[in-house]
Amino acid sequence: MKYKYLILKQPNVEIITQLAIHNIKQKELARKIGEREDETSRAINGEEAKRFERIRNKIFDYFQIN
Numbered sequence: 001m002k003y004k005y006l007i008l009k010q011p012n013v014e015i016i017t018q019l020a021i022h023n024i025k026q027k028e029l030a031r032k033i034g035e036r037e038d039e040t041s042r043a044i045n046g047e048e049a050k051r052f053e054r055i056r057n058k059i060f061d062y063f064q065i066n
Contacts, residue, residue: 009046
């Protein structure tokens with residue numbers, strides 16, 4: 001019997017916290033940083049492709065997270 005392992009992606013808690021503090025929805029954040037809503041959501045929710053890392057960096061810059 002073959003087993004498949006499910007690897008769960010971890011949402012970025014720092015970004016989610018900043019969204020709550022600033023009362024900004026992901027949709028609004030995507031517009032403010034000039035990215036697509038679906039890709040911004042994937043970046044926040046821990047997808048590992050390079051483009052999502054680039055989007056996370058834009059989000060960190062936007063919220064001034066080090």
